[in-house]
Amino acid sequence: MKIRAVKLRMTTAQGEFGFKFEFSRGLTVIRGSNSSGKSTFYNTLIYGLGMEELIGGKGEKVLPYAVREYFVQGDIRVTVESSEVLVELENASGRCVTLRRAIRDSMRQSKLVEVFESAHLTEGTELGMPQPTYLFDPGSAQKQEGYFHFLEGFMGYQLPQVPATNGGVAKLYLQTIFAALAVEQKRGWTDYIANIPFSEFATRALGSPSSCWVWGCSSDRPNERPLTPIPWRLTLTGARPTYDTLRQAAAANGVVIEGLSATPVSMFDPAAILFVKSDGNTKTTLLDQVSKLRAEHNALGAKAEAYGKASGAEALQELEVASSELQRLSVLHERATTNLTLQKAALDELRLLLSESSEDLERNKTALKLRKLGAQMEIEVATDHCPTCHQAVDDTLLVGIVTGPQMDLNTNIDYLDSQRKMLQNQINGAVEEIRQSEITVADVAARLAAIHDYRNSLRGDVSTGMAESRAIVRRQIQIDLELSNLQAFKTQAEALMFTFGEIADRLAANQGDRRALPKETYSDVDVSRISLFEKHFRGNASSFGYESAEIADIRISLDTLTPILSELELREILRPKAQTSLTADSSASDFVRLIWSYLLALYQTSATRGFEGQHPGLLLMDEPGQHSMRSASQRALLQLLIAQPGLQAIVAASFDEDESVFMTATAGLAFHLIQWEGKVIQPISA
Template structure:
């Protein structure tokens, strides 16, 4: 990306004011005193890109009052009636557009950006204009959004990354710009300061990974895809499992499905999955049970076909038999209800025990952390010794003086974890018992209804002296209905089992793909890129005359992607002084690292920021790396904290020496002509020299 030109238009009653500058394709220095408006020009560039959040705030709130309220000209206040920013930009394939964005305008919102197709500022050419919006819902996702357009224009394809809430969030362009544009007030306080987080985990790390072109996003995207697929498979399995047992509960018999787990698995032997019916105290197959029902139906048919002259005695006997059956069923129903209540009570108690055990586990783990931290700090209490009276303090769950075996915190944690596992297994078992009891209750209810119906028919038979028993016919009807239900369930079971097979196979493929992914966060290619990044950073640190630590001891930590000092560990040396302990901190060789920022002077830390941002660009554009840096750096007052002229010259020399990099630097050079000359002598750059104020009359 190349920024070609910028123009500020301010309309007032006294005439037209503003500024207009064009920029070099390599290094441009905007020079002026501390109150001349360098930052105004710099912030106007960010505003035209819709990146004013890097300065602080959105829309006009981020800009100085001179662009929206009033400014001083020849000792008089001039009030702003209307103002706008125009910025001409060229992308990597040579397309040129001009962005026009209002600052103060009664007719136009600052959330609206006009995109002029062509070099409107440098050549006065514009063939077509379109309007885009920003800082509103969808501005970075919909085609009408300005940041969606800008992302496409600059050739970016921003990834989705993990958000703080676990959902996938887009890595917005504003976060990326924080690594290429550093404003003056807070920009030099961190390696990538003022970066908007947007609820993104480790957003700075994600930006560096993107600009370095690491494979981590593709791997993360694939992992996320596989995770989402696994969740979808699990959900589909649960839905099918619930559908299966809804059908089971609709039957009038005790049905169990053997060999089918509650949770989806990739190692299920479906040849062992079967449906069984509890009949006369034994488990038989569904086919066998249907055959028994057909035999019972035929037996009833034979009873109906036998000629009878007087069936009153048989009917009375049947009445007695069905009455006894009804009593038995009512007793079973009451027993099933009682058992169900007991199991539900057990489940409720189990859940309470799980909550209590979990709370105790959290408490013990917290105590263990405090104990470990105390040990690191050398606290007496961590060694089971009272810091006041120096008496022994038991690391125990029981009161002092009790003659019983005691458990320390670690043992108790292990005990509680095993208890939780046991309670959760019990919970699964109780849920199965509850489901079986609910089926028993439902089946017994249906059986009671059927028996009552048969009893009613038998009583009518006795009263009417009917030769052809209504009760036998009604029993046949019930059997027919049950056979139809069981056959429909058999067909459905076959369909659902096919669904289960497909889900199990999908999970197997998912797990195989997951296993083939790299076990570490970065691939081998990423490791080579990060090694190059470390070398570039270390070389830059040496060029900028860093003094706070030996350059050879500086390295990039692959977890945080920040500079650290290697072989340095913060240790604590303790000396007994009149019964107390004296803590003395010093550095000693070890495995852990210290953030180099904490051990650098203010000016040296700024040198580290220069080195870091330049190393990102240098690595991204290296011949062996195919990455995503836009090829531009914007620095506002990089010479912070009385920076040595030698270091500033090294920075400008590095910026001007790379023909692929456009850099725009706003600097005052301590308002010193000698400092400016020494910093830039014999370097190739374009100078924009501001007068007393950047805003002038056109």
């Protein structure tokens, strides 16, 4: 894709203001001083492309006030009544479109991007009827009316699905790709791909999704899964809600579930799941409990028929039996409540031990990390030797106090880690025991309340001498209600068991698909592609004059796809070599050279025959000469940009506002120059 031209148009009471510039298909240098509006020009272009998230936000607020509110023309403060930006693009098939996006407008919002099938800025053709699209609202990357959906198709892309932070998958964000293509001045030179916008997909490795996609690698998360992942967690959709629903329904009916795993399994047997009622001493299956209740209901019916013929002694005997049952349930309830209190106290103690163990583990890991870093920095004390006398130093403060072998840091870390896992398992078991105890307490309490009501009704029957027992009727009603609830729970549980079976089948199929995946993280082609990228990166770093480390020792990490040196991520080297000038060529500027090398190597790898990737052939850089960069390095960058066939590079730079620096960096190079006198915002002639 090529950017052919950009135009800013602002309407004011003093007439139209703005700018219009066209770009070459190769290198375009935008030269301007730090106060001339160079960054305004660059950021307006990025905004016109709908990629202002790379600048640090969404909408027109990321742009300077000069294009939204007012600007100064001479001694006059000019108020902006309306403003818009137009960008003309051309894709690989030669199709040209003009994008129009409002910055300040009483009718059009900044989320609207109008697409015209016209080369309006370069050829002067009429805009015609626009195709309205929107951005930043849901569906802008999926729906036909979405701007990012349009731009993806215009660029010839079909972006893949990648793992999302919610456990599912989401389309790779187009702005993530542009983060490897456009670098703004303020934060863009702080990392290899610095301005990746926040999105819903999970990325462990910095820049790996955009890097892999741009150069055509088949993996976006090294060591984890391919670019189009098998949706592992999507297969488990509904598992946790189903489990929680069943647990809640069981608890409401005083039922304890045995044999059901909280974690979905691929081999699910409904017959192995038991539903039981417990009084703290004995357990009764749900089927036996239903049979027991029905038998009691029938016995009460027979007793009701003979109630009128019963003697007072029989009524008193029934009252005594009810009182005994009430006392028994009271004792069970007290025991169950006491047991629950003890279990909760034990859980609190386990959690305290886990917290202390985790804290000790982190301290030991930190100590080991510092020790390793000290050894790499050749600090003698980190290798258990005194830096003064060079004698061995014991790695403990308890020498002579504690006899016998003592654990070193690694052994201590392993021990603490295993202890932490053991405590976590104990906590999980304790939580499950407490859950079952709470159900038991609630069930015994319900039975206690029911027998209490029954006994009170019996007392009333004895004292009044009624011909029909109110106690029997009350108890029969209670049994009918409990049977109805248990039957409803049984029906609900059967439906949920069927859902668990479906989840298990999906999980088993997913596990089979994952077993069929390649065992290696990268294919042979990917390995060759990464090796080629590494070669280009080292070659670029050498051309740009990188000196903070031996270039031959630089490698590309297979975990993060970023440069490493001795398994450490390569960033700023704080100890400069003798030949490195601290004022003119600091280690910070060397890191910027690495960023140049990285971004350029992405295109070089993608453009190599036989390794063709998805790079659109576009690179935008705002003020790449950071940290008093040498003019020779800036010249090397421009030379390499010009040397890449098919690459359109747009570089905005001030060249230290020094004419000699500009001439040194550009002498003899073929490029298109854009510069202006004064401010970039000027009157637009008719």
